[in-house]
Amino acid sequence: MTATITPSIHLTRIYDTLIETYGEMHNEPNYDPLGGLIGTILSQHTSDINSGRAYRQLVDTYATWEEVRDAPTNKVADAIRSGGLANVKAPRIQDVLHTLTEQQQDQGGTKALAEFLYDEIQKFTPEEGWKYLQKLPGVGPKTSACVMLFNMNEAIMPIDTHVHRVSKRLGLIGPKVNANQAHTVFAKIAPPDWVYGLHVGMIRHGRQVCHAQRPKCGECPLYQECAYVGSVNAQETGAS
Ligand code: SF4
CATH class of the missing domain: 1.10.340.30 (Hypothetical protein; domain 2)
Structure with missing residues (x-):
């Protein structure tokens, strides 16, 4: 049985902004x-x-x-x-x-x-x-x-280089959490129904706006939720 997860206000704002910015995401699993x-x-x-x-x-x-x-x-x-x-x-x-x-x-x-x-x-x-x-x-x-x-349409978050970088900058994971550890963090903080949208949204955000080098912070829709630019801090994001 999947545990119910109540998302933080910070994560909720991020999720809503990703959907508004990059559109609704729908998984199409083939069960293969x-x-x-x-x-x-x-x-x-x-x-x-x-x-x-x-x-x-x-x-x-x-x-x-x-x-x-x-x-x-x-x-x-x-x-x-x-x-x-x-x-x-x-x-x-x-x-x-x-x-x-x-x-x-x-x-x-x-x-x-x-x-x-x-x-x-x-x-x-x-x-x-x-x-x-x-x-x-x-x-x-x-x-x-x-x-x-x-x-398999199961709520396990793949952490690629974009998801890792973006989630760290947004303060969803702590600064020392590596990609392997981040899988476990997301299992605790993200409602299962959100995992696909968060994954695809963060990849798009990482490719289009939050680049590894010179992120486009001035035009970022997540600026108000970003720990990297100082809009939020660890107490607000709950990341460790
Ligand atoms: S404000 Fe800058 S560092 Fe923060 S998420 Fe947006 S692009 Fe990335």
């Missing part, structure tokens, strides 16, 4: 965590366009994830070449598929791997599912959170 996981691995260190192309090429080349698992690694790398770092990502993808296969064998199951992973995640709470995915080889907190949020 394995496809999402492999797509997220492909998206590491490249653009969405390149990783999307690599994913399509991979699923056009192989009809099932079992075929990807059993193919020669250099052939899988060829199929995902357009996504960059193909020689790193191909063995990483196959490692994940082999690990899931072993997990299923240990349970004596025979499902397709995609179905197996979906069913495994369903056994857990969202937080446990997020942790479970991180036990797969090469899967870190952000990749795991992306799968839980985008594919």
Whole structure:
């Protein structure tokens, strides 16, 4: 059962401003965590366009994830070449598929791997599912959170570089909280229904206004909520 979270006034103003500025955000989950996981691995260190192309090429080349698992690694790398770092990502993808296969064998199951992973995640709470995915080889907190949020529609906040920077400047997380710790902070402060909107809104804000270098504070709709420019302080934001 998901705990009820009452958001702070500070977070409420930020959420409302993000929605007003960047529009309502709607998640469109496909409940395919394995496809999402492999797509997220492909998206590491490249653009969405390149990783999307690599994913399509991979699923056009192989009809099932079992075929990807059993193919020669250099052939899988060829199929995902357009996504960059193909020689790193191909063995990483196959490692994940082999690990899931072993997990299923240990349970004596025979499902397709995609179905197996979906069913495994369903056994857990969202937080446990997020942790479970991180036990797969090469899967870190952000990749795991992306799968839980985008594919499984669970309220786990992925913390990428934009979300981390913006949430720190706004005082939603303390100055010393690293990206991995921030996942846990958001689980405590953000109502589950807001997580998708906050995530997408903060990424847009980070890309368009709150740049890492020379943020456009003079035209920022969140100026009044920002700890970085001194509009609010730690007592008001509750961040530590
Ligand atoms: S006021 Fe500046 S630092 Fe603060 S959120 Fe806006 S752009 Fe970022």
